[in-house]
Amino acid sequence: MDRRTIFGGQLLPALLVLPQLVLTLFFFYWPAAEAVWSSMTTTDPFGQGSVFVGLENFAELFSDPLYLQAILRTVGFCLAVSVLAMAVALLLAVFADREIRGRAIYRTLLIWPYAVAPALSAVLFLFLLNPQVGLIGRWLNRHGIPWDYHLDGGQALLMVVLASAWKQVSYNFIFYLAGLQSIPRAVVEAARMDGARGWRRFRTITLPLLAPTTFFLLVVNLVYAAFDTFGTIYAITKGGPGQATETLVIKVYRDGMINQDIGGSSAQSVVLMLGVIVVTAVQFRFMGRRTSA
């Protein structure tokens, strides 16, 4: 879809595109190349320099049960966060789409959490679920349900899932509401004439028409859960207790920045990059050009 009318000149456009190209080169391609390179090297035993080892780091990575567990955990975490955040958002959007008094106010009050930082949603959940300070955490302990996410891995995982999903509902809500509003009234009316009501109308008419939105949101939510939740998880649990909340990104950070295993961490980065590229390709294959912020 190129323009017919264009301006002449070669130097000006080159200058215009230069800042972005330079930044992209320095902060995307160079680090990516650096990651690929260090993923194939290892520090020599005397710590003097790096030795080329080919795909050894990758072989090591995929034979490490901790890494394989982290992959499974991340997949489970991402699915749980996405399904939860999307289901709640869809429910709220369906009701907010109805003709009721005060709907503009409801919408505003459901949209603002978009602005909450992932790390900050962790802090907010602390005051709900912390065993000593949190409103719900204290209540659980008082009523004979032992609750302490510092000790119990399952509870820690539940907490980071809830905090991560909570923050993402608004984003999904905005898109589902826009999706619902773009369903032609005629379609809804026709369904009503045919006697489809309530749940049946929702299942047979609304849900299929929202399928493109749902697919788009699924991709965005999975990517959000995989990457943007670093702040949420790191602020509450730092990946613990043990490895209970260690997603792939937390593991890259722990292995690379804290344990200084550059080769292993870089290999993990490369695997993640390939993962993102596959997801992006799938998205574009099925969706055409859609972008998220």
Next chain:
Amino acid sequence: MKRGPDYVTHAVLILGVLLFALPVWLILAGATQDSDAIARGELSLLPDPSGLGIYARVLFAGAPGSQPVWHMLLVSTGMALAIAVGKIVISVLSAYAVVFFRFPFRQLAFWAIFITLMLPVEVRIIPTYAVMAGFGLINTFTGLWLPLIASATATLLFRQVFTAIPDELVEAARMDGAGPLRFLRDIALPVSAANVAALFVILFVYGWNQYLWPLLVATDPRLDTIVIGIVKLIGVENQTDWGAVMATATLALVPPVIVVLLMQRWFVAGLTEGEK
């Protein structure tokens, strides 16, 4: 079809609103209360108006060993503005070049930018750190924002907007003797003002909410953003000053929420527009 109020709908929506409002109410009410009482588990749902001084305390004094909150807010604001403005500027320029000119390697340049679409900094933590160190950008304010302003998303958006500008408009401007830069300033930018506004909100929030990046490139407390600062505050859970945590959390929350609420209409339209 006239009916009474739809109670079920109101009930569901109010529940939804409370789901989001409750945690925020907790910190608003809690900030004004005695930290020791909170630590003993006596967090009340009612604010204590006499405790409002906590805001002055965290804003100007700060916790021991950390910067006062006004300084963190300043760093966060600077970072969020630099990212939002920087991204918009370089994306407008590169999209304008790609759409309105034909130059060698135009497609290559576009694809080089495009491919980076979904490669967040989270996937290349260590190597990016190495590059940053090479440039001497560790522990500098520039290091906080510069690497984050290169992104394909905004470029793609402006490419779409610029492509949609009618040819007649360009022709007319050229007849009037407008060169490419004047056309950009007088026509292309004004017609995409709504997109710029929407993008500004999205990017400001994105910049304000960064956590991993500042954690990585800045260890100097003078470069602590408010998001970094709040997580540091809860780091030592046994001796946490909970009132200060809650007051700081409130101050961290307010600016991006205000930006979203003030520009809600543009923001919602801009966010969903690209998706249709």
